[in-house]
Amino acid sequence: MRILLINAFHWLKGGVERTYLDESRWLAAAGHEVAHLAVRDPRNLPSPTAARFAPAADFGEGAPALRQLLQLPRALWSQPAAAAAAAIVREFRPDVAHVHAPSRYLTPAVLRPLERAGVPVVMTLHDFKPWCTNRILFARGAPCERCKGGRHWRAFATACVQGSRAKSAVGAVEAYAHQAIGAYRAVRRWIAPSRFVHDKAVEFGVDPASLRVLAHGVERAAMAAAGGVPRETCALFAGRLSVEKGVRLLPAIAMRLAPVPLLVAGDGPLGSWLEEQARSQPNLRPLGRVDDAELAALRAGAGVVVVPSLFYEHFCYAAAEALLDGRPVAAARIGAIPELVEHEVTGLLAPPGDAHALAEAAQRALSDPDATRWGAAGRARVEEAGAPAKHVAGLLAIYREAMA
Numbered sequence: 331m332r333i334l335l336i337n338a339f340h341w342l343k344g345g346v347e348r349t350y351l352d353e354s355r356w357l358a359a360a361g362h363e364v365a366h367l368a369v370r371d372p373r374n375l376p377s378p379t380a381a382r383f384a385p386a387a388d389f390g391e392g393a394p395a396l397r398q399l400l401q402l403p404r405a406l407w408s409q410p411a412a413a414a415a416a417a418i419v420r421e422f423r424p425d426v427a428h429v430h431a432p433s434r435y436l437t438p439a440v441l442r443p444l445e446r447a448g449v450p451v452v453m454t455l456h457d458f459k460p461w462c463t464n465r466i467l468f469a470r471g472a473p474c475e476r477c478k479g480g481r482h483w484r485a486f487a488t489a490c491v492q493g494s495r496a497k498s499a500v501g502a503v504e505a506y507a508h509q510a511i512g513a514y515r516a517v518r519r520w521i522a523p524s525r526f527v528h529d530k531a532v533e534f535g536v537d538p539a540s541l542r543v544l545a546h547g548v549e550r551a552a553m554a555a556a557g558g559v560p561r562e563t564c565a566l567f568a569g570r571l572s573v574e575k576g577v578r579l580l581p582a583i584a585m586r587l588a589p590v591p592l593l594v595a596g597d598g599p600l601g602s603w604l605e606e607q608a609r610s611q612p613n614l615r616p617l618g619r620v621d622d623a624e625l626a627a628l629r630a631g632a633g634v635v636v637v638p639s640l641f642y643e644h645f646c647y648a649a650a651e652a653l654l655d656g657r658p659v660a661a662a663r664i665g666a667i668p669e670l671v672e673h674e675v676t677g678l679l680a681p682p683g684d685a686h687a688l689a690e691a692a693q694r695a696l697s698d699p700d701a702t703r704w705g706a707a708g709r710a711r712v713e714e715a716g717a718p719a720k721h722v723a724g725l726l727a728i729y730r731e732a733m734a
Contacts, residue, residue: 331729332363334424334449336415338435340368340375340383344570345647346456349523349546350430351375356547356722365422367415369435382418384411387435404437406504411436416443426729429453429517434504438513445516450732453514454521456644460514461534463501464490468574468641472683473664478534482506518732521725523645524666530642542728547721548650548712551626564591565660565692566632568625569648571598576638576662579685581607583636584614586689590696592636595620595628629655634695637661637671638688646670650716653677653708658701660691674700676708 337350358364366377370386377383387404404410411432418424427444429451444451457465461477463485468474476484482505485491491498508514520541522528528543565587569575577600584592590613594604597619608614620628629635635652642665643649649670652659659677661667671677678695680687695701714720 331726332365332423332425333357333729334365334367334418334422334427335430336367336427336432336436336440337430338369338433339371340366340377340380341371341373345645346431348647349454349456352547352549352718353428353721353725356718357725360722365418365424367411367418367436367440369411379418379422382414382421384408384414384436405434405500406437406507408435408437408439412439412442415440419443419447419449424449426450426452426733428725428729431456431459433459438508441514441516450518450729451516452519452521452728452732453517454523455527455531456523458530458534460508463498463505464492466574466641467530471573471640473640473642477505480506480509482509519728521728524669526642526666526669527644542724542731544721544724544728545715546645546647546650547718548647548654548716549718550654551622551651563633563696564593564631565634565636565696566593566595566628566652567636567638567648568595568628568651569637571596571600571604573600574639574641576640576682577604579638579683579688580604580636581611581614582685583638583689583692584611586686587692588613590633590693591615593617593628593632595625626655629657632657634658634660634692634701636688636692637667638682638685639664639667640682641665643667649677650712653705654712654716656705656709658695658704659708660688660695662688670711671708672711675704676711677704 335354339347354364365379368383370383427449432440458467459465463477463482469488469490482502485498485502486495489495489498491501522541522543523546525543528541531541532538571577592614594616604616608616629652635657637649639662644666646667649659649661649667659671661671661679662682663679664682671679673679678691680691
């Protein structure tokens, strides 16, 4: 099968890219011909279609306002990305296209050449971008569905896009425009990585007949040398340092866990803030961004992995990877997390936003003899649900449905 995978970034930027790159590797290993469409970037991994990638752009949180303003037409509907998609379709002639997160870097404009060429399209719901201006149904520190029913003007009222009313206004215009032209009409099958995402998509009007639940595949990362393993009992947080990930709760959790260290692996917009907090909280230890091998070593030495998310996690790699390593997990009961972390079966759950309850859960995981049993049950659950071979078989079945 000739498969075109589409995502804004072709390097390991976050969880979306992990799924996209893992699927690319696994499909190729299974004997399928795989090509890609992304934006040009010096960090990109090799691809047979790299020369046809869309021109670079910058819509990140740190991008200058003037640059973003000049790129505005492209952010709403990227003609350069559409042209890149058309060129790849002509040359590669895919049997199916699998869209991950086109973002503002590609936009749904890449779907039009696929539609015109009759290429079946499948899309994974890594976020709720088709219905939510800021993608993650989160604003003002809590889950948000104010725009439900197409009321995108509320994004401007809440300034939910990077905390900016101007960017939120642009996002609202974008959402209304995409809604008016049926930007996602080419998608024949939607992949929900959890039952939670499936049910939420149905609430937003997706035909259940076009939805398929398929958990992300997960495999254990190679571990760094033993020197990276903590030599003392510790708790671990791994993820993007942002509000929705519950990072502002970490100092309070660390204070309640003291003297047990809380190691924090990752970077993001709250990195500087967390460093400042750590100056007065000795057992809160920010490590910055670490590679997969070092992170695997840190997990192996952690007594508990803490997942304090405040938003609707679609799958939650942080929990899945910890469970696959047999680590006890103390997590917020929100989004898809309870599908992986079942209370007192594969880990412990606490109310989202409750630092005290999360710290108590982490303390219990560090001391309760049952934690070993929870870790073993968690590993079995992820091995069964997220086996790469099972994931590829599920993908191919969905592709064939779309092609039919």
